[in-house]
Amino acid sequence: IKRMKGLSLARPIIYGNSATPLNGKKGGDADHTHRWTISVRGVNNEDISYFIRKVAFKLHDTYDNPNRVIEKPPFEVTETGWGEFDIIIKIHFNPISGEKPLTLYHHLKLHPYEEDGLGNPWPKQKPVTSYQYDEIVFNEPIDSFYTILQEN
Numbered sequence: 446i447k448r449m450k451g452l453s454l455a456r457p458i459i460y461g462n463s464a465t466p467l468n469g470k471k472g473g474d475a476d477h478t479h480r481w482t483i484s485v486r487g488v489n490n491e492d493i494s495y496f497i498r499k500v501a502f503k504l505h506d507t508y509d510n511p512n513r514v515i516e517k518p519p520f521e522v523t524e525t526g527w528g529e530f531d532i533i534i535k536i537h538f539n540p541i542s543g544e545k546p547l548t549l550y551h552h553l554k555l556h557p558y559e560e561d562g563l564g565n566p567w568p569k570q571k572p573v574t575s576y577q578y579d580e581i582v583f584n585e586p587i588d589s590f591y592t593i594l595q596e597n
């Protein structure tokens with residue numbers, strides 16, 4: 446294998462969650478208060494599967510099968526629940542890359558902390574979101590992976 450000496454390439458991603466209150470509607474369980482989606486995606490929703498092979502989301506142990514492995518885009522999990530907790534996100538790259546998986550952490554946000562920032566109460570049905578931008582840097586990538594990154 447040949448590495449691209451002295452070169453590095455970065456690819457942006459967005460990861461995080463949105464959540465909406467169930468307001469007594471059908472949830473998985475009577476005590477569930479919110480429906481939420483945790484996701485890893487491209488910045489303009491572009492396809493990221495050319496460099497990301499799969500994403501594992503490790504949920505709180507109160508969930509059945511807390512380790513959710515998503516093998517194709519969209520890399521996301523939708524659930525219902527009642528509480529906030531830390532989700533461990535493990536990103537596995539295209540096997541051609543030889544890159545080790547990358548672990549990220551996201552605190553699932555369900556509650557708006559009551560205000561919109563202007564002193565107004567949060568509208569009841571408005572989704573609460575918590576997303577982060579990040580850039581994944583590949584240092585001295587393997588030449589065939591470098592080509593794939595450049596072509597996409």
Ligand code: SLL
Pocket residue numbers: 474505507508509525526527528529530
């Ligand atoms: C807490 N740190 O103790 C949090 C834990 C756990 C959230 C929150 C249950 C899902 C289910 C659920 O929402 N767990 O019933 O399967 O407050």
